[in-house]
Amino acid sequence: MGPLEVIDRTVDLTPTAPKVRQVLSLLLLRNNQPVHANELIDELWGERAPRSALSTLQTYIYKLRKVLNSDGRDGRSETLHTKPYGYVLSIPRESLDLHVFERLVAEAATALEADNPEVAAERLERAFGLWRGRALSDIVAGESLSAHLTRLEENRLRAVELSCDTKLRLGRHNELISELKTLTAENPLHESFHTRLMITLYRAGRRTEALEVYSRLRQVLCDDLGLDPSPMVGRTYQALLSADPSLDEDAPVAAAGASAAIRALGSPAQLPADVGDFVGREDLLEQAEQWLADAPHQTAMPVLVVTGMAGIGKTAFATRLAHRLANAYPDGHLYHQLRGPDGTPIDSATVLTKLLRTAGVPASELPDELEDLQKIFRTWSSGRSMLLLLDDAVSARQVAPLLPGYARCAVIVTSTERLHSLAGACTVDLPPLDARAGAQLLSSIIGEQRFTAHREESAALIRLCAGVPAVLRSVGASITARNWSTAARLGQLTAGGLRLDHLSFGDENLRRRIETHCQDLSMEQWLVLAAFGRLDSATVTPAEVAACTGMDVEDAELSMLSLVDRNLATVISGCARPLYAMHELLRLYAGEVADRLLETPVDNRRPPAKPQLAARWQDARMGQRAQLTA
Numbered sequence: 063m064g065p066l067e068v069i070d071r072t073v074d075l076t077p078t079a080p081k082v083r084q085v086l087s088l089l090l091l092r093n094n095q096p097v098h099a100n101e102l103i104d105e106l107w108g109e110r111a112p113r114s115a116l117s118t119l120q121t122y123i124y125k126l127r128k129v130l131n132s133d134g135r136d137g138r139s140e141t142l143h144t145k146p147y148g149y150v151l152s153i154p155r156e157s158l159d160l161h162v163f164e165r166l167v168a169e170a171a172t173a174l175e176a177d178n179p180e181v182a183a184e185r186l187e188r189a190f191g192l193w194r195g196r197a198l199s200d201i202v203a204g205e206s207l208s209a210h211l212t213r214l215e216e217n218r219l220r221a222v223e224l225s226c227d228t229k230l231r232l233g234r235h236n237e238l239i240s241e242l243k244t245l246t247a248e249n250p251l252h253e254s255f256h257t258r259l260m261i262t263l264y265r266a267g268r269r270t271e272a273l274e275v276y277s278r279l280r281q282v283l284c285d286d287l288g289l290d291p292s293p294m295v296g297r298t299y300q301a302l303l304s305a306d307p308s309l310d311e312d313a314p315v316a317a318a319g320a321s322a323a324i325r326a327l328g329s330p331a332q333l334p335a336d337v338g339d340f341v342g343r344e345d346l347l348e349q350a351e352q353w354l355a356d357a358p359h360q361t362a363m364p365v366l367v368v369t370g371m372a373g374i375g376k377t378a379f380a381t382r383l384a385h386r387l388a389n390a391y392p393d394g395h396l397y398h399q400l401r402g403p404d405g406t407p408i409d410s411a412t413v414l415t416k417l418l419r420t421a422g423v424p425a426s427e428l429p430d431e432l433e434d435l436q437k438i439f440r441t442w443s444s445g446r447s448m449l450l451l452l453d454d455a456v457s458a459r460q461v462a463p464l465l466p467g468y469a470r471c472a473v474i475v476t477s478t479e480r481l482h483s484l485a486g487a488c489t490v491d492l493p494p495l496d497a498r499a500g501a502q503l504l505s506s507i508i509g510e511q512r513f514t515a516h517r518e519e520s521a522a523l524i525r526l527c528a529g530v531p532a533v534l535r536s537v538g539a540s541i542t543a544r545n546w547s548t549a550a551r552l553g554q555l556t557a558g559g560l561r562l563d564h565l566s567f568g569d570e571n572l573r574r575r576i577e578t579h580c581q582d583l584s585m586e587q588w589l590v591l592a593a594f595g596r597l598d599s600a601t602v603t604p605a606e607v608a609a610c611t612g613m614d615v616e617d618a619e620l621s622m623l624s625l626v627d628r629n630l631a632t633v634i635s636g637c638a639r640p641l642y643a644m645h646e647l648l649r650l651y652a653g654e655v656a657d658r659l660l661e662t663p664v665d666n667r668r669p670p671a672k673p674q675l676a677a678r679w680q681d682a683r684m685g686q687r688a689q690l691t692a
Contacts, residue, residue, distance in 0.1 A: 494529025
């Protein structure tokens, strides 16, 4: 909250090298959370990362570790930890000014709700005293840091709104008028500040000036966006005209605003139907529910990312969670799918347009530019307590413009990507179902009698489905539709070796899900994916993949990490050297990719390999054979 400073008692430990400071800034903002090496590389170099990026990053981490870690003789202990996938910076929450600020603002909000504005004012004074200028003003920010800085500025503005409400409650009208005039000048489209200025002027006996504030805001919105003020501002204006008692000093600040506007528009209810045969995941549901339940006491809007491999049940989990939380968000529930029917991403402007149409904004009043749509959506959602479910996101860049700005809203996002750069998000990583949950799901689909008639064969089917709910549903549906026994279906699956084709039925097709997820892989990522399918081992090392693909070890590991970020591979922790693994059904697909690159006969329904990719693979395989011959 100002220039970056690292102070140990009276000693300034702040690094001087710009990129080292950049790395430290991102680690601090993600304190006690893992930051993947690829995310740091993207932050430092974007799409122009040099081939030596990983080793250069490791050098920066070494320099930070020398500053932050010690052997304990000077009182400092290890704070920067290396993990198989990246790094974790662990420092006490109270040692970071951002966490102290958020705590003080949360305490102020609680005090104001308890009708104790004096305590709220004291906490806010201490909170704003921590700001020393623009956040990280001396850091050149990449994509991830820029997203975090945007979040910090929004948090600061929400704290300013809380401060205004506190001063209104304390009757400090003259002091507040000057402050709000400055805020509205600096934020000419911020309707909340304008609404508070109108109310403050009215309470100070200056109703004519309050009406002029509305006129100026209306003109700016019309000129810049082609829109009228929101219903919240409009109702405040009508209350001013009629000298409504709701504007008096003993009434809540937003009495003439948000809740009445919400009733006028109605509350959207777009959540998909809950999944009837949802099983397991209870611990993860409770953890996610508790995290979101605690979020209203913070200044930042909570964003929960549900991630995992294709078919693992992300949408079912998010939908179940959303229905469990629905009553906590009385002002509506919005839903949008972020991929089209063919798997292509839907651009953020199209999504915002549809969400705003749902909110009741006429299509004729909606602009084309994403930035303008984003302002309208945040204005509309301000003051509301809503739940937004975004399904199958492609990237953090697609999601970021869709987020409301109000802390009492919440967003649940599902994605096969890990979305590391989505600032402030909490991630739920869904593992495969265990054997018990798998048995419960299959039994619910095919019926208890059929399941128990051949219990051993049923258990074998569950093992073949490897804990992937989509595959279990597909296998169960085929048994029910064709009136097979589990023994007959097992025999069909295992005759001639298990293939992904055998695990598909009707609309449920795991290969199609995986191919949709893999459609934008780079050439190097395809090569590494094929290597996982070709190497006959449950775990592989970067050196083995490098030998198999003709890549150098560092490039191979970067590509392996990128597959981890896409939930196409995993890192085995607790090992002396990095080991990588792949879910067994994903390995079936990777084996098909390797076969296709080697031009062996495969199912012609699958898309052909890119010629240059096949050539790279053949060159790597020829080089490997030459080494073996020598």
